[in-house]
Amino acid sequence: MCGIVAYIGSREAYPIILKGLQRLEYRGYDSAGVALLDKELAVYKKMGKVAELESSLIGTNLHAQSGIGHTRWATHGEPSDRNAHPHRSSSGKLAMVHNGIIENFAPIKKELLQKGYEFESDTDTEVLLHFIDDIYQNDANNLEEAVRIALKRIVGAYVIILLDQDNPDTLIAARKGSPLVIGIGKNEHFLASDASPIIEYTKEVVYINDYEMAIVKPDELILKNPGNERITPFITKLDMELAAIEKGGYEHFMLKEIFEQPTAVFDCLRGRLDAKKGTITMGGIDQHLDLLREAKRIIIVGCGTSWHAGLLAEYVLEELCRIPVEVEYASEFRYRNPVINPGDVIIAVSQSGETADTLVALENAKNKGAFIFGVVNVVGSSIARLSQAGAYTHAGPEIGVASTKAFTAQLTVLYMIAIKLGYSKGTLSKERYQHLINELAMVPDKIQDALNEAASIENLAKKHQDARDFLFLGRGYNFPIALEGALKLKEISYIHAEGYPAAEMKHGPIALVEESLPVVFVATRDIYHEKLVSNAREIKARKGQVLAVITENDDLFEEIADDTISVPAADELIAPLISVVPLQLLAYYTGLAKGLDVDKPRNLAKSVTVE
Numbered sequence: 001m002c003g004i005v006a007y008i009g010s011r012e013a014y015p016i017i018l019k020g021l022q023r024l025e026y027r028g029y030d031s032a033g034v035a036l037l038d039k040e041l042a043v044y045k046k047m048g049k050v051a052e053l054e055s056s057l058i059g060t061n062l063h064a065q066s067g068i069g070h071t072r073w074a075t076h077g078e079p080s081d082r083n084a085h086p087h088r089s090s091s092g093k094l095a096m097v098h099n100g101i102i103e104n105f106a107p108i109k110k111e112l113l114q115k116g117y118e119f120e121s122d123t124d125t126e127v128l129l130h131f132i133d134d135i136y137q138n139d140a141n142n143l144e145e146a147v148r149i150a151l152k153r154i155v156g157a158y159v160i161i162l163l164d165q166d167n168p169d170t171l172i173a174a175r176k177g178s179p180l181v182i183g184i185g186k187n188e189h190f191l192a193s194d195a196s197p198i199i200e201y202t203k204e205v206v207y208i209n210d211y212e213m214a215i216v217k218p219d220e221l222i223l224k225n226p227g228n229e230r231i232t233p234f235i236t237k238l239d240m241e242l243a244a245i246e247k248g249g250y251e252h253f254m255l256k257e258i259f260e261q262p263t264a265v266f267d268c269l270r271g272r273l274d275a276k277k278g279t280i281t282m283g284g285i286d287q288h289l290d291l292l293r294e295a296k297r298i299i300i301v302g303c304g305t306s307w308h309a310g311l312l313a314e315y316v317l318e319e320l321c322r323i324p325v326e327v328e329y330a331s332e333f334r335y336r337n338p339v340i341n342p343g344d345v346i347i348a349v350s351q352s353g354e355t356a357d358t359l360v361a362l363e364n365a366k367n368k369g370a371f372i373f374g375v376v377n378v379v380g381s382s383i384a385r386l387s388q389a390g391a392y393t394h395a396g397p398e399i400g401v402a403s404t405k406a407f408t409a410q411l412t413v414l415y416m417i418a419i420k421l422g423y424s425k426g427t428l429s430k431e432r433y434q435h436l437i438n439e440l441a442m443v444p445d446k447i448q449d450a451l452n453e454a455a456s457i458e459n460l461a462k463k464h465q466d467a468r469d470f471l472f473l474g475r476g477y478n479f480p481i482a483l484e485g486a487l488k489l490k491e492i493s494y495i496h497a498e499g500y501p502a503a504e505m506k507h508g509p510i511a512l513v514e515e516s517l518p519v520v521f522v523a524t525r526d527i528y529h530e531k532l533v534s535n536a537r538e539i540k541a542r543k544g545q546v547l548a549v550i551t552e553n554d555d556l557f558e559e560i561a562d563d564t565i566s567v568p569a570a571d572e573l574i575a576p577l578i579s580v581v582p583l584q585l586l587a588y589y590t591g592l593a594k595g596l597d598v599d600k601p602r603n604l605a606k607s608v609t610v611e
């Protein structure tokens with residue numbers, strides 16, 4: 001979604017802002033812009049990539065020591081130069097960038113039109129800017145007060161940053177529902193939607209909370225609440241290296257992140273799972289073990305890939321802990337009136353920790369008294385902070401738009417929770433508990449083995465790159481992996497793909513089967529194996545092409561399938577952590593073969609901070 005960067009200090013602002021916008025490109029956007037202040041305010045914006053903005057500015061005098069920048073992902077108004085941010089006030093003295101959606105922009109716009117304001121764009125942002133400017137001109141002592149008054153009337157989500165020609169040494173920022181981080185340098189400050197534009201300048205940051213306002217000068221950061229009272233900024237040290245957000249020799253972030261999975265899973269297990277001692281230590285779980293053990297019901301909430309991790313966790317938690325589990329799409333959960341009873345525990349699954357639907361669903365559930373447990377990747381994110389307890393996934397920054405290593409890390413955390421909880425409840429025997437711990441400890445090496453098949457998966461991708469549709473089938477623990485395989489392929493290659501429980505095929509999707517349809521079976525060895533073999537025969541009998549992810553040395557499937565991809569043997573409960581890897585590679589190489597931008601697929605945003 002939209003990305004925001006700003007700088008105030010003694011360096012040249014433009015290169016810092018430009019680089020910051022490039023670092024935020026992964027979030028998804030369709031236009032970019034900057035406003036720079038050097039005596040006079042100058043605004044430059046362009047539809048398209050940050051690189052296009054950059055080349056359009058070659059030869060322009062861009063000297064300034066403060067500025068704001070933005071990458072826009074269109075919500076109100078088509079992607080275009082005029083709808084790009086920053087927007088400017090009528091006087092030309094104020095510039096503003098905004099991330100989020102102003103829901104009540106229409107009545108405010110009507111009032112402003114009646115007062116004679118003219119609009120140069122179709123955006124809700126310009127409405128908010130004119131609204132602030134109107135209050136600034138007529139009813140407030142200063143810009144800070146104008147922003148405070150204006151925001152009291154605003155319904156929706158926002159992060160805004162304003163630059164004021166009359167107050168060149170001050171940036172005003174405010175947030176509600178969209179993220180904002182401020183990096184603290186020596187006589188300089190860096191503002192951004194996440195830490196990636198900041199990390200190379202400082203590791204000291206302040207995460208701004210909802211309803212807080214920041215008055216940012218080169219040498220001072222003042223935080224205030226809506227009652228205009230000062231709050232002490234809580235400074236956090238970033239636990240992230242610059243290398244983690246660079247490609248490190250890989251052609252794409254997605255490939256790098258797929259190949260980082262042995263390390264990501266290892267990092268997630270590290271310090272928690274001790275196979276020798278047979279222990280799983282997780283602070284967030286240990287402190288709330290009684291509450292989790294006695295949970296009447298667990299409700300898992302997430303979106304997209306995180307929802308798929310939740311679906312698999314449902315199977316695993318019910319099997320090992322005998323607690324009823326429901327998995328909810330956050331976007332549905334937030335709007336229907338779900339029954340939440342005392343004793344219900346909500347597990348929120350989110351890579352970014354900023355997904356708007358998940359965030360609001362959790363806020364609603366928390367207001368109804370539910371206990372929120374977060375499984376989140378981005379440290380300090382909104383969902384992490386809203387959760388009453390949690391476990392970080394420690395996968396490191398995920399830049400590729402398609403989620404890969406975050407998924408396997410989410411599963412690793414959810415499996416550890418289920419195994420620990422099951423053993424503590426007595427629903428999991430000591431032998432099986434130790435066996436599953438041993439199996440989890442071996443996952444990083446087994447993922448590495450699965451990655452060694454990359455070259456043959458690339459060939460398979462080339463073979464099927466022109467397919468119009470794909471079907472992904474799996475049963476039991478591998479059904480969520482079939483869904484995930486289909487989602488990855490859709491996102492990255494734009495090929496229509498459906499994931500189905502293999503047995504459901506006969507209830508409809510089998511009608512699609514013809515010679516040109518590749519059907520991917522997620523068929524690692526488990527109790528359903530024979531049944532899956534029959535399903536594959538049914539596809540072959542109708543001339544479909546069978547591709548299968550199988551456990552090594554599965555002669556039966558090798559005989560039926562047109563192509564197979566082997567992964568190392570694992571306990572059937574743990575196998576999905578490994579069987580998903582070839583499907584991620586299949587999606588990657590298919591997108592690559594089709595010449596698509598796999599790190600920034602069309603229309604998608606990395607973190608969906610609007611509904």
Ligand code: F6R
Pocket residue numbers: 302303304305306307349350351352353354355358401402403404487488491606607608
């Ligand atoms: C798919 C993908 C999305 C996200 C979804 C939730 O590859 O990345 O489906 O999984 O938008 O995002 P988070 O996990 O950040 O809440």
